[in-house]
Amino acid sequence: MTNANAWDALRRFTNARIALGRAGSSLPTAPLLAFELAHAQARDAVHQPLDTAALAATLRAAGFDTLDVQSAAPDRHHYLRRPDLGRMLNDASEARLAEQAAANSDAPDLLFIAADGLSAFAAQRHVVPLLTRVRAKLRGLSVAPVVIATQARVALGDRIGELLRARIVVVMIGERPGLSSPDSLGLYVTYAPRTGRHDAERNCISNVRPEGLDYETAAFKLTWLLNEARRLKLTGVALKDHSGSLPAPDAGIIEA
Structure with missing residues (x-):
């Protein structure tokens, strides 16, 4: 009973x-x-590999160009036990991004990175619907191809952004799963990315998913942070989120 x-x-x-x-x-x-x-479900989220081909196909169908990279962690076993390897690119990815940068003389204003992190479910499910909403709010910005990164930690975005000479990088990464949220996506924004940046130099928007911070609200907050990062030329503890509630539907990022 x-x-x-x-x-x-x-x-x-x-x-x-x-x-x-x-x-x-x-x-x-x-x-x-x-x-x-x-x-x-939480255990599966940590160990499930990101289907990069499916994610790339969905991104391209939505109108985004893509690039694939991998960290220096050769597999999930090393990724989970060697966080340092997840912050570095492997040699093939370094060469691929160097070629991409050489082929494009103009430095992009903005670079999005879709990373598996500790929950591939999060990137697989939420990156595309979030990006389509963010794109609708961007004005006057040059955007690099979306980089799909596997066995990735947040700081991997510093090296990717450094190689592609991006002014701002947004790492969209699967967060550590909880017992009620196996597919939570985190957004990490870094101005002037380069190797050696500290976490205090980033801004984070957490728990992006329909059951948490919904796509439209997350897109609004991200757009606000991007706008302020460009204006102040910084991110991190010096940039506070004063975005408030959702604005009028046509509000977006201001042009330079």
Whole structure:
């Protein structure tokens, strides 16, 4: 027999595991199975590889050019145990980006990087719908091809942006999965990216997904940060998010 919890009415306000009831001295079967499923989904999110071909095809169908790179971590085993390797490009990717930069004399204003991070699910599901909303708000900016990065940590964007001479880089990366959010996407914005940048020199927008920070709100906040980063020529702790609520539908990034 399951005994209800007096806090049951509070469950509609949170995804946290509260007021689950009790069966004897243990959890009822349903919430126990739900917990085990969430744990399995979180583990899968960490180990599932990013389908780069499918993501590239979807991005191209949406009108974005793409480039593929990989970090110096040769596989998931090394990626999880050697975070330093996830912050460096492998030799083939270094050469590919150097060729791309040589073929384009103009430095792009903006570079987006879609990275697997700790949840390939996040990049697979959320990058394209987010980028299509961001693109609608961009005005007067040159944008590089979207770089799809595997076995990637956030700081890998510094080297990619440095090679492509981008003024601002946005790393869209799968965040560490939780038991209620296996597909949360984080956005890390860095002005003048280069090897050796510190986390304090970035701005972060977290929990981008329909169940968290929805695409339209995330696109608005990202656009606001990009605008301010260009105006102030900085990102990080010196750039505070004062974007407020969503503006009128036609508001976007101002031209230089």
